[in-house]
Amino acid sequence: MISLSCGGKMRVVLYHDDRARLERDLHEHGLPDQVSLDESARGMLAVLVVADGNRVTEAAQRWLRAEPRADAFIAGCTAATRCHCIPEAWWPAALYDLVCAPDHEALLTELALRLRRLAEIEDVLDAQWLRERAVGDSPAWRATLRAVAQVGRYGRGTCLLLGESGCGKELLARLIHDLDPERHRAPFVVVDCTTLSPELSGSELFGHAKGAFTHAVSARDGAVAMADGGTLFLDEVGELQLPLQARLLRVIQERMYKRVGEDTWRKSDFRLTCATNRDLEAEVQAGRFRSDLYFRITQWTVRAPTLAERRADIPLLVRHFLAESLAGSGPGLPLVMPEVMHYLVTRAYQGNVRELRNVVSRLAERQRGFQVISTFGLDGPVPEMRNGLATDIVNPWPEALRHAIEGALDAGLGLKHIGQVAESMAVQVAEGRHGCTSRAAELLQVTPRALQLRRQVRTAPPA
Numbered sequence: 001m002i003s004l005s006c007g008g009k010m011r012v013v014l015y016h017d018d019r020a021r022l023e024r025d026l027h028e029h030g031l032p033d034q035v036s037l038d039e040s041a042r043g044m045l046a047v048l049v050v051a052d053g054n055r056v057t058e059a060a061q062r063w064l065r066a067e068p069r070a071d072a073f074i075a076g077c078t079a080a081t082r083c084h085c086i087p088e089a090w091w092p093a094a095l096y097d098l099v100c101a102p103d104h105e106a107l108l109t110e111l112a113l114r115l116r117r118l119a120e121i122e123d124v125l126d127a128q129w130l131r132e133r134a135v136g137d138s139p140a141w142r143a144t145l146r147a148v149a150q151v152g153r154y155g156r157g158t159c160l161l162l163g164e165s166g167c168g169k170e171l172l173a174r175l176i177h178d179l180d181p182e183r184h185r186a187p188f189v190v191v192d193c194t195t196l197s198p199e200l201s202g203s204e205l206f207g208h209a210k211g212a213f214t215h216a217v218s219a220r221d222g223a224v225a226m227a228d229g230g231t232l233f234l235d236e237v238g239e240l241q242l243p244l245q246a247r248l249l250r251v252i253q254e255r256m257y258k259r260v261g262e263d264t265w266r267k268s269d270f271r272l273t274c275a276t277n278r279d280l281e282a283e284v285q286a287g288r289f290r291s292d293l294y295f296r297i298t299q300w301t302v303r304a305p306t307l308a309e310r311r312a313d314i315p316l317l318v319r320h321f322l323a324e325s326l327a328g329s330g331p332g333l334p335l336v337m338p339e340v341m342h343y344l345v346t347r348a349y350q351g352n353v354r355e356l357r358n359v360v361s362r363l364a365e366r367q368r369g370f371q372v373i374s375t376f377g378l379d380g381p382v383p384e385m386r387n388g389l390a391t392d393i394v395n396p397w398p399e400a401l402r403h404a405i406e407g408a409l410d411a412g413l414g415l416k417h418i419g420q421v422a423e424s425m426a427v428q429v430a431e432g433r434h435g436c437t438s439r440a441a442e443l444l445q446v447t448p449r450a451l452q453l454r455r456q457v458r459t460a461p462p463a
């Protein structure tokens with residue numbers, strides 16, 4: 001997939017019979033500052049394709065040959081050329097956007113707008129707050145974030161987030177909400193459709209009037225009312241029962257609802273985002289999900305990649321979850337031994353990022369106080385570091401050590417802390433070979449009691 005961001009300007013190469021005119025027109029239509037038409041500018045490449053007549057396919061092929069390493073293609077065509085853009089025939093995998101407009105003038109306006117948005121989205125993706133919350137730099141994850149940023153910032157409609165359990169759908173739904181310029185200050189209301197009981201589901205979604213049923217001692221708002229002005233997030237929407245689907249459809253269409261036990265129509269203006277790990281199209285085919293509701297909730301769809309599709313992000317995620325687990329328990333982050341990182345990068349994760357988070361927090365808990373995270377207490381055999389994929393991702397020892405030392409220096413921790421990293425590493429390696437035994441103590445040239453004490457000191461909470 002594509003990555004346009006490199007901390008510099010986005011370089012856009014234009015192809016058009018009359019390049020000078022195209023350039024002038026685009027500038028006139030408000031090309032953003034971040035976009036450079038200067039081919040010598042640093043940065044990744046987006047290629048803008050504008051073609052007339054029947055030559056779209058032929059032109060695209062020519063440009064693909066000329067720019068085989070382009071990161072992204074934006075293809076532009078007018079209504080007259082649209083029918084010649086048979087996407088499957090020539091769209092490259094890196095096609096970022098297809099822009100269609102009725103005529104050349106409208107096309108230029110639209111292209112300039114898309115480029116402006118693209119540049120804005122790249123800025124959003126590089127924002128510190130987003131990088132800290134939605135950790136990962138892999139092309140698959142960046143492509144997902146780009147789609148989510150586009151929906152959040154510019155899309156007004158409903159969005160269905162697809163993906164396996166634990167791969168970050170709820171996190172993405174929150175991002176859509178936080179990126180929505182009009183709604184981000186209003187509530188983000190989550191409804192887990194798996195926990196909606198058949199008896200109370202209507203009340204949980206729509207609220208109830210006092211005395212509507214046995215335990216309704218007072219009137220209460222439901223999720224739909226609470227999400228007014230903000231976002232209603234229906235997690236596991238595929239679990240909704242058919243009668244509730246019908247009621248929900250009405251609310252989505254008309255933004256009106258009635259509390260249980262009440263006859264008055266009430267209004268709620270919310271953005272709807274849904275998530276599912278089911279194949280909803282198959283559910284529609286099987287008659288378990290209403291097709292009209294399906295079309296209503298899928299104005300946009302974004303698929304969150306599995307962790308296996310973004311293994312390159314695992315080292316970053318490991319450090320993120322380590323920092324989360326060890327917050328407040330001492331200076332700096334411990335060094336993760338390359339063997340451990342290799343294990344974490346190559347192991348299978350049925351529960352995706354959630355499972356990785358649990359594994360890392362268990363490791364951090366077991367080795368709290370150490371400056372080095374070793375293989376001690378891993379929940380599976382450590383494979384040999386031969387796997388090509390993992391060796392590309394995992395830093396080898398000297399590099400891992402250098403990172404740890406650089407991290408310590410950046411955090412202003414000095415030689416004492418760095419010495420502790422080395423000492424901790426030696427203890428971990430010796431214990432890895434012999435356990436916490438007199439043999440390990442001998443190897444480290446300390447008494448077994450001193451080794452044990454060191455362990456206690458290390459595991460004691462920091463002063």
Ligand SMILES: Nc1ncnc2c1ncn2[C@@H]1O[C@H](COP(=O)(O)OP(=O)(O)OP(=O)(O)O)[C@@H](O)[C@H]1O
Pocket residue numbers: 133134135136163164165166167168169170171172235275277320353354357
């Ligand atoms: N890129 C990421 N950076 C940081 N944390 C992440 C990332 N992706 C997922 N997580 C974390 O992983 C956990 C699972 O994510 P989330 O709940 O969003 O998954 P989900 O797909 O909604 O799961 P489910 O289908 O089971 O509801 C959460 O703690 C979330 O914060």
